[in-house]
Amino acid sequence: MFRSAAPARVPTDAVIPFNFFDDTPLWRAFILYSMFVFDDILDPEKLRSSLEALAQREGWRKLGARLRRNAKGELEYHVPAEFNKDRPALSYSHVVHNVDAKDHAVAARLPKPSSRPDIVCDPDEFRSLFQREGGPVKLDDYLNADIPQLGLHIVSFKDKTLVCLDWPHTLMDAMGKRTLLDAWTLMLEGRPDEIISPQGTDVDPLADLGKNPTEPHKLAGERLSMFGLAQYGVANILDFVRSQENRMVCVPGPFVKKLREEALADIKRNPEMGSFLSEGDVLCAWWTSLAISNLSPKTTVVLNNAYSLRKPLAEDLLPINNGPYVSNAIGFLNVLLPAHEIFDKPLSYVASAIRHAIRELGTRAQVEAFAAMWRESSGKLPPFFGNRGMHMITFSNWSKAGLFQTDFSAAVVTPGKESGSRSGRPSYIQNNQFGLILPNGFPIIGKDNDGNYWLSGYMNKGQWGKIEEQLAKF
Structure with a gap:
C-alpha cells in the first residue's frame, strides 16, 4: 500500500x-x-x-x-x-x-x-x-x-x-x-x-508556552542531562529490544473504592500527607507496588505521569471560550521514590506523593518551567528526572476523557441482548500502539459504565506471569 x-x-x-x-x-x-x-x-x-x-x-x-x-x-x-x-x-x-x-x-x-x-x-x-x-x-x-x-x-x-x-x-x-x-x-x-470549531487551526496557541518562565522547575536539580539520559538508555537498552508482552487488566470498581477508603482513612490519621486522594492516585500507587516487585530496594523509581495541560492553561493560552483544543497538550508530573519506600510504606504514602506532585508541579508557573526545559532540549525531548540506574513507570490516565461514556445510540440498528441500559455505549475499549513500544508504560483506559477500571501496558517477557501470581492473592 x-x-x-x-x-x-x-x-x-x-x-x-x-x-x-x-x-x-x-x-x-x-x-x-x-x-x-x-x-x-x-x-x-x-x-x-x-x-x-x-x-x-x-x-x-x-x-x-x-x-x-x-x-x-x-x-x-x-x-x-x-x-x-x-x-x-x-x-x-x-x-x-x-x-x-x-x-x-x-x-x-x-x-x-x-x-x-x-x-x-x-x-x-x-x-x-x-x-x-x-x-x-x-x-x-x-x-x-x-x-x-x-x-x-x-x-x-x-x-x-x-x-x-x-x-x-x-x-x-x-x-x-x-x-x-x-x-x-x-x-x-x-x-x-x-459542533464547536477547535481552536488553533490557523495559529499555534502554545507558540509562546515555555518562553516566559517565572520560576525554576521544582525538580530541576534532579534533571538528567543528555549524557545522563544516554547512559540511562544504554543501561536499559535490553528493555527496548527484548520481547515485550502486552496485557489488559480489569480492576473492579468496588476493589478500587475499598483501596481509596482505606487510604483516605490512613491519611486522616496522618494529616501531613494531605486530605484528598483520587481513585486515580490510589490506582496508580497500587499498580506501582505490583509492577516493581522484582526491583532491588535501593532502585530509584520514577513515576512519570502524563497529564493534560488544558486546565492549567485555561486562563491564558487555551481559554475554554475559544473552543476545544484537538492537538497535543501534554505535560508530565514526576514522583521520585526509592523502591524500599514503596515496599515498606502503606499505599496511602505513594498515593499522597502522586497527589503532592499534581498540586506542586501542575501549577501554571510549573507548567511554564517544564515547557521551557522542553523547548531548550537539543533533541526536542521532554525533560527526564532521576538517575541512570532508575526504573521509570509511565502512567497515562484517560479517565477524565470519559471514553466509556461515548454514546453512539443514534447509530444503533438493533440493541444487543447484553447491552441493556448501556445500549449505544462501549462495553470494552483498548488502545494499541505501533512504532515505539514503551516498556512499563501503562495507559489507564478509563472507568467503564459499571465502575470497573481497565489498564494495559507492555512489560518484559515473563514479568506479567509474576503480576498474575500477585493478583491471584486478591
Whole structure:
C-alpha cells in the first residue's frame, strides 16, 4: 500500500505548519489504534458518513490532512482543497462476519469484566480485528502515501460492532480524541449546529508556552542531562529490544473504592500527607507496588505521569471560550521514590506523593518551567528526572476523557441482548500502539459504565506471569 517516497505535492492543498508541541520525536514515534466494542448492531454507513462530514467542516479539516515534510525536515499538514473519492477525508474500511462474536476464532476472546483484579487478555492478539488491511504502523506510512491522518475501520458481527480509529500521535492526545468523539456524536444525532470549531487551526496557541518562565522547575536539580539520559538508555537498552508482552487488566470498581477508603482513612490519621486522594492516585500507587516487585530496594523509581495541560492553561493560552483544543497538550508530573519506600510504606504514602506532585508541579508557573526545559532540549525531548540506574513507570490516565461514556445510540440498528441500559455505549475499549513500544508504560483506559477500571501496558517477557501470581492473592 505504501510507497517508499513522498508523493508529488498538490499545488491546491492548503499548507499548515505543525504546532511546536505536536512535532516532537516522542509523538512522531507513536501510531495509535483505539478499538471500541459495542454489544449492539450499529449502522456502519451512518458512522462513516457522519465522521466524514465532520472532517469536511471548517476547523476540522485537519483530520483529513496529508502529512508531509518541508525542506527543513519539519512536519506540515497538506489539506486538500476538496475531499472526494480519490482523496477522501478519512481512510475507511468495513468487514462483515456473519456470525456471533463468540463463534469467531479471535473475537471469541474479547474480554468481559472480572470479579477481582485480573489479567483478562493480550490486546495485541486482536490485531486482525482492529487494524484494517495495510493500516499504517509508522510515520513514514503517512509521509509516503496520500492518505488522511484519521482512519475508521468497522467490524460487524451478528451481535456486536467494533469501531476502530487509527491516527498518528502527532494529531491529538486522549483529550483531543474525547473532543473528536463528542463532535462525531453530535453529527450522528443530526445536531451539526452545536459542533464547536477547535481552536488553533490557523495559529499555534502554545507558540509562546515555555518562553516566559517565572520560576525554576521544582525538580530541576534532579534533571538528567543528555549524557545522563544516554547512559540511562544504554543501561536499559535490553528493555527496548527484548520481547515485550502486552496485557489488559480489569480492576473492579468496588476493589478500587475499598483501596481509596482505606487510604483516605490512613491519611486522616496522618494529616501531613494531605486530605484528598483520587481513585486515580490510589490506582496508580497500587499498580506501582505490583509492577516493581522484582526491583532491588535501593532502585530509584520514577513515576512519570502524563497529564493534560488544558486546565492549567485555561486562563491564558487555551481559554475554554475559544473552543476545544484537538492537538497535543501534554505535560508530565514526576514522583521520585526509592523502591524500599514503596515496599515498606502503606499505599496511602505513594498515593499522597502522586497527589503532592499534581498540586506542586501542575501549577501554571510549573507548567511554564517544564515547557521551557522542553523547548531548550537539543533533541526536542521532554525533560527526564532521576538517575541512570532508575526504573521509570509511565502512567497515562484517560479517565477524565470519559471514553466509556461515548454514546453512539443514534447509530444503533438493533440493541444487543447484553447491552441493556448501556445500549449505544462501549462495553470494552483498548488502545494499541505501533512504532515505539514503551516498556512499563501503562495507559489507564478509563472507568467503564459499571465502575470497573481497565489498564494495559507492555512489560518484559515473563514479568506479567509474576503480576498474575500477585493478583491471584486478591
